[in-house]
Amino acid sequence: MTGDDVRVRSAAPPDVVRGAHDAVARAVARLRTGGQRVTPPRRAVVEVLAAADEHLTADDVSARIDAVLPGVNRATVYRTLETLADLGVVTHVHVGHGATVHHLAGEAVGEDHLHAHCRRCGRVVDVPGDLLDAVRGRLVQELGFHLEPQHVALSGTCAVCSPSRAHRVPSGET
Amino acid sequence: MTGDDVRVRSAAPPDVVRGAHDAVARAVARLRTGGQRVTPPRRAVVEVLAAADEHLTADDVSARIDAVLPGVNRATVYRTLETLADLGVVTHVHVGHGATVHHLAGEAVGEDHLHAHCRRCGRVVDVPGDLLDAVRGRLVQELGFHLEPQHVALSGTCAVCSPSRAHRVPSGET
DNA sequence: GGACATCTGCGACGGAGTCGCAAGAGGTTG
């Protein structure tokens, strides 16, 4: 959308990617130290994620890249996302019904938060990162189960769609 | 698999569907009170779920029905599952990566439990039903978010696959 | 600047779930 050169070499900051530059630089560095090649499509994926204000599906990423570096294939985006996940640069969250959204991992962009998904409007809400700490402890002790709270979104109904006051955006059930 | 007459009328219990008869009867009754028709495919879906020892995907249900009442279409199973969910007879759980599993709701068969999914071996582990009570309270208070803990499986690594002692069944990541 | 392993684009594929349609069957009424 905001036309900008994604192939920026790491000097000469454009204007949209602004604050996310360190994140991009760090991600690229981690690619290198991980023995991976730094290619335009990969750089684009990182930059799109860094510039995103929300969590993106693979197709979201694909679409945004297309606006800036046309011709990058869906499969490449998926593969890149996977590579970046292996390196710990990117995290994905499974959201109830559809999607599976991606974002730069932890420290990179936002702080440490978890996700909750509204069954009614589909919105993904950020919730406190420590929300499940007690639960995690209990699961390890009682069942030996090691919880990874970031990996799936909690499910329910958000404040806006709350049962009490019926509200907006009715869409498919999750 | 265990060949048995699914079209049993509600008298003369076969031998496999044993203890689940009340559950089936209750489900059928709820179909009627809900103004829904009771058809062989619908009855079969309920009976398969009632007889299941584990949680089933739509295709699992489809396969088991086929062994007993051949010719029921995939689409019908999906629609029936949805209808039963609307009536509160059936609940589905989104499991991290693939699936989406179904089971008779609450009181019907098992007690009230939640689910956790092992990223490594794919197993679905039952966890205490009260596990997220505190979390639910906190979400409502702080964010107005109404959590439905049964609706998605928690994600992590089960005791068997626990990081400490590497173990079995390596499969795709979730 | 060259060699080589790695990436990419492409097209096809597979699983999960949904939809529209016409035919068939459930439930109700007389």
Next chain:
DNA sequence: CAACCTCTTGCGACTCCGTCGCAGATGTCC
């Protein structure tokens, strides 16, 4: 118990998400 009207079903096609194999392009190292 027969007819009727509406709800369900089966079928086939389709979408969406994700993955794969292949051949050609390209990043990286020397």
